[in-house]
C-alpha cells in the first residue's frame with residue numbers, strides 16, 4: 001500500500017507552483033525492487049498532468065545519473081517497480097564502467113506520443129531543479145533529445161543534450177553493444193560476423209543502429225518490433241527476416257540481442273531461447289537476477305545488460321566532466337567495454353558462476369571501496 005507513511009513534501013522549493021514533490025522512500029521500501037534506495041521522490045502536478053517518480057539508488061561513487069523513461073505503466077506500483085529496478089541498474093552500470101557517478105532513474109507515467117506536452121515538461125523541469133544536485137537525467141525510452149534540450153534550457157540537471165554537446169546517446173550505446181556482442185562471439189571462438197545469425201528484438205534508436213552495424217559486417221538478421229512499419233523497413237534495409245514479437249526468442253539465431261524493454265528473460269521464456277549468446281541493449285533483461293543461472297545451466301553466454309549497454313551512460317556523463325564533452329575520449333572508454341566483458345566471462349567460467357553475479361560483485365567492490373575512502 002503506497003502513501004501509508006506521512007509524506008515529506010519539498011514545499012519550500014515550490015512556492016507559486018502547482019507541483020508537489022513527495023518523499024515516498026519509506027512507502028517504496030516494501031517492494032522487492034527497493035534494495036536500499038537512498039531516496040524515492042514522487043512528483044505530481046494535476047494541472048500540468050505530470051506524474052513522475054525519481055529514484056536515487058546509491059550515490060557512494062557520485063551524484064545519481066540515469067535517464068527519464070516515459071511509459072504508460074498500468075499502475076503506479078508497476079511504474080515504481082520499473083524505476084527502482086532501472087535505478088539500481090544504473091548504480092551497477094556506472095560502478096562497473098569505473099565512473100564517478102551513482103545510480104538514479106526517473107519515470108514519467110504516460111504515453112509519450114499522446115501525453116507529453118510542454119506544460120508537463122515544464123513541471124518536470126521544476127521537479128529536477130528542486131532535486132538539484134541529487135540527480136542528473138538524460139534520454140531513455142519515450143524521452144528524446146528534443147525533450148532533454150527543453151529541460152536543459154530550464155535546469156542544469158540534464159545531460160545528453162545538444163546544448164552540452166553529447167546529443168542523443170543511442171548511437172554510442174549501440175556501438176558499445178556491437179563491440180560487446182563481438183567480444184561474446186570471440187569468447188565462443190567466433191572471430192567474424194560474416195554468416196552469424198542474430199535475432200534483434202526492438203528496432204528503436206539503439207536496435208536500429210545495431211542492425212546497421214551488424215549488417216555491414218555480414219551478419220544475417222532476424223528482426224521484430226511491435227511497430228510493423230519499422231520491421232518492414234528493416235527487412236528492406238538489411239535483408240532481414242521478419243519474426244512475430246512473440247517468436248523472437250525461438251528464432252533460429254546464434255545470438256539474441258534484446259533491444260526493447262526489460263524482463264524478456266525469465267523462468268518461463270528462457271527454455272524457449274534458441275541462441276547460445278544473449279547480448280543486447282535493453283536494461284533489466286532478466287525478470288529476476290537469479291534467472292541468469294538458468295541461462296548458464298543451458299550453456300547460454302549472457303553479457304550482463306548494464307555492462308554491455310554502458311556506452312550511452314559514458315557519453316552523457318562526459319558532458320558533465322570538468323573539461324566538457326570530448327567525443328574521442330568517450331569513444332576510447334566505450335572501446336573498453338569488450339575487455340570488461342571478457343574479464344567477466346572468464347571469471348564467471350573459472351568460478352562456475354553466472355556472469356551477472358560476477359558483474360555485481362565488481363560493482364559492489366567498487367562501491368564498498370568508495371565508502372571506505
Ligand SMILES: NC(=O)c1ccc[n+]([C@@H]2O[C@H](COP(=O)([O-])OP(=O)(O)OC[C@H]3O[C@@H](n4cnc5c(N)ncnc54)[C@H](O)[C@@H]3O)[C@@H](O)[C@H]2O)c1
Pocket residue numbers: 139140141142169170171173201202203204205206207224225226227230245259260261262281282283309310312313
Ligand atoms: N538509448 C540509449 O542510449 C540506451 C542506453 C542504455 C540502455 N538502453 C535500453 O535499450 C532499450 C532500447 O532503447 P532505445 O533508446 O532504442 O528505445 P526506443 O524507444 O527508441 O526503442 C525501443 C523499441 O522497442 C520496441 N518494442 C517495445 N516493446 C516491444 C516488444 N514487446 N517486442 C518488440 N519490440 C518492442 C518499440 O516499438 C521501439 O521501436 C531500452 O531498454 C533502453 O532502456 C538504451
